Amino acid sequence: SCLSTCPTITPPDCREHALSAAANRPFPGAAPRHSSDGQEGQEQPKAWDPALLEFLVCPLSKKPLRYEASTNELINKELGIAYPIIDGIPNMIPQAARMIDRKAQDEEPKQT
Amino acid sequence: MAASIGAVACRALHSRRYGKLLSIGRGLFSGARCLVAEGETHFGFQNVSETEKGEKVYHVFESVAKKYDIMNDSMSLGVHRLWKDILLHQMNPYPGTQLLDVAGGTGDIAFRFINYVRSQWEHQIKQKLKSHQNLSWQEISKSYQEEELKLPGGSQVVVCDINKEMLKVGKQKAQHLGYSEGLSWVVGNAEELPFNDNKFDVYTIAFGIRNVTHIDQALQEAYRVLKPGGRFLCLEFSQVNNPLISRLYDLYSFQVIPVLGEIIAGDWKSYQYLVESIRRFPAQEEFKAMVEDAGFLKVEYRNLTSGIVAIHSGFKL
Numbered sequence: 551s552c553l554s555t556c557p558t559i560t561p562p563d564c565r566e567h568a569l570s571a572a573a574n575r576p577f578p579g580a581a582p583r584h585s586s587d588g589q590e591g592q593e594q595p596k597a598w599d600p601a602l603l604e605f606l607v608c609p610l611s612k613k614p615l616r617y618e619a620s621t622n623e624l625i626n627k628e629l630g631i632a633y634p635i636i637d638g639i640p641n642m643i644p645q646a647a648r649m650i651d652r653k654a655q656d657e658e659p660k661q662t
Numbered sequence: 663m664a665a666s667i668g669a670v671a672c673r674a675l676h677s678r679r680y681g682k683l684l685s686i687g688r689g690l691f692s693g694a695r696c697l698v699a700e701g702e703t704h705f706g707f708q709n710v711s712e713t714e715k716g717e718k719v720y721h722v723f724e725s726v727a728k729k730y731d732i733m734n735d736s737m738s739l740g741v742h743r744l745w746k747d748i749l750l751h752q753m754n755p756y757p758g759t760q761l762l763d764v765a766g767g768t769g770d771i772a773f774r775f776i777n778y779v780r781s782q783w784e785h786q787i788k789q790k791l792k793s794h795q796n797l798s799w800q801e802i803s804k805s806y807q808e809e810e811l812k813l814p815g816g817s818q819v820v821v822c823d824i825n826k827e828m829l830k831v832g833k834q835k836a837q838h839l840g841y842s843e844g845l846s847w848v849v850g851n852a853e854e855l856p857f858n859d860n861k862f863d864v865y866t867i868a869f870g871i872r873n874v875t876h877i878d879q880a881l882q883e884a885y886r887v888l889k890p891g892g893r894f895l896c897l898e899f900s901q902v903n904n905p906l907i908s909r910l911y912d913l914y915s916f917q918v919i920p921v922l923g924e925i926i927a928g929d930w931k932s933y934q935y936l937v938e939s940i941r942r943f944p945a946q947e948e949f950k951a952m953v954e955d956a957g958f959l960k961v962e963y964r965n966l967t968s969g970i971v972a973i974h975s976g977f978k979l
Contacts, residue, residue, distance in 0.1 A: 601846070604861075605820060605857045605862075606848070606856055606857065607856055607858045609851065636826070638833070638847070639830075639833065639847045639848065639849055640856075641826065642849055642851075643851055
């Protein structure tokens with residue numbers, strides 16, 4: 551599931567971009583993180599620097615992102631994609647991003 | 663330029679080792695990098711599809727990441743350190759400077775930036791102390807505590823690299839060396855940077871831009887993320903103009919570096935690519951024109967070590 555990187559519901563221009571990006575996909579998709587508990591949860595505050603959010607935008611739409619602590623991802627709600635933060639390093643490569651299933655979006659926090 | 667590429671290719675063709683370059687030679691002589699069929703680019707001396715280049719470059723750096731620093735030292739006999747120091751001197755960042763270092767995986771530029779900003783800050787404090795002899799020592803110790811907590815003046819450096827293996831090495835190095843505040847790591851593509859417009863005072867890319875598939879796009883992105891008044895600085899291998907040095911340099915590049923790569927990193931091919939990619943990168947004037955095309959003004963370059971590398975500088979005004 552984590553390999554499905556291609557957003558389906560996106561504005562036309564970004565969608566085209568995202569689709570072609572996903573089609574090329576030189577890099578393996580990154581696994582989504584489920585890390586709200588345990589050691590990882592303790593490590594993350596120092597590993598991931600939320601001050602970065604001031605600079606970071608979605609590389610496709612150039613719009614601001616929201617940090618989702620429960621999945622440790624950066625979310626672009628408009629395009630429905632989530633960029634993983636792995637070992638405290640946000641991976642902002644569209645090919646590594648995860649497509650958020652809109653229907654499951656509300657349920658997601660409960661899973662973790 | 664086409665002529666100079668031809669010359670390089672000729673020289674390369676004379677080398678027995680690179681007989682297979684004949685096929686690539688066709689691409690070179692038929693009009694150089696800018697004119698190869700659409701969707702095609704080069705990977706070292708091979709013509710490959712654009713997607714393939716991205717993948718191949720990724721694998722090169724994935725495989726060399728762990729030995730990258732040792733290799734840089736041994737291949738350049740340590741001179742790459744001086745080149746990077748010179749880059750920092752040219753940047754001359756003040757406390758508060760926001761730096762984006764693209765393709766800066768192992769942190770060489772970022773760590774130098776932090777050291778530089780700290781020393782600037784210390785210098786400023788000394789000046790202040792000279793003019794305010796009556797500062798209480800609580801005030802003095804407070805200023806030092808602040809310095810330990812974060813970078814002076816709120817300086818920040820964001821290291822962005824497409825290769826997470828390189829970043830991993832950089833981050834470990836940072837932990838080992840005790841750099842943490844004001845330093846962030848992001849996996850991102852120079853051609854579509856994940857940063858907001860007008861955010862950085864300085865954009866650096868050191869020995870990175872020649873590995874980017876669409877250099878023009880990377881330059882446009884650099885322009886976009888820089889604040890008005892911000893500065894673009896690029897340290898990259900360039901063209902040696904002295905014929906004698908050029909001869910020796912070629913000999914060293916093609917005969918010695920891949921061997922070193924094999925001995926130290928167990929990876930001949932990656933280092934052969936590095937050498938070839940250096941030869942395919944535009945010479946000083948051509949790259950200067952590309953930087954200007956992206957919108958930068960006051961574009962200048964200076965050669966270091968007879969043009970083995972050059973620093974290009976431009977401003978977003």
